[in-house]
Amino acid sequence: MSKKIIVSGDKNTKNTKKNILSTDEKKIFMNESLDYMKKTQDKMMNEYRFGKETNRYIFYPERNKFYMYDEKTKEVFFEARFQVIGTYAKQSETWRWGWANRYVPNDLQKTCLKVKEFGEIGGIKIFSKPKVKGENLGFLFTAVGMYLSKAKGYYIVPGGYGYPDTFIVFTKVSKVDKQYSEIVKNNKNNKKKTKQKYERVVERTRKKHLKKKENNKKAKKQKKPTKKKTKKTTKKKTKKTTKKKVNRIKAVNNSIRGKLRGIFGK
16 A cells, blocks of 8 residues: 655745655655546546547636637537646757746646645655756656646647647536637637726726826916915016116106206206
8 A cells, every 4th residue: 555645834844854755755656646647537538538539629828728629510528727737848858847937827837836845845856946857757747736736637738839848737627518619709708808807997097197197287286376476576566666766766866957957057
């Protein structure tokens, strides 16, 4: 009977000799994971009509949706929610974990992060290295991801044109009876709704900004007239005072001229 490995603790838990698995324990754990993957995958393949040559897939990472359909009939018969374990580039024979790939949405990294955490606690360093060189490691890592999350199956999304293969596990699966065109249409509608939702948010933000701008302008206008008035009054005052001075000077000049005329005559 194989030995079960129980993992506990949070991400901040430090490795201790108690937690670190021995070489034999690591082998037991890996074998258990591979056994679980084979058993679960066989069940899913039989139950959900996998393996047919005419089967094709379509998936939407932003919605966490995966579909399988028949290419001839265009009938969609399988729907699932999934998690990305990682990617494998055949040319460089390099595995990259999903948690180390910036193109994998955070919502699809939960299972591969479980594997990383298990590796840190159990002392399996290969689980916490962003990239690993080696062939066929993807199957082993996917098996571990399935075992830790009790996933319902896995699928390898083929790459090509320079893109790597993507290893995913299904966390929730169900039989459906839909048409391919319906799935595509629903996705377009969802995108449209999401776009409209964000457009409304943008519009609200813009309106708030414009209102704030207008309020600031009004506040400035209210402040400016008081300053102008004071300036005007000071200008008026200075004009008045200068006029008075000029008049006084004129009066003095006139009186002096009058006196001079009296003395010297016209």
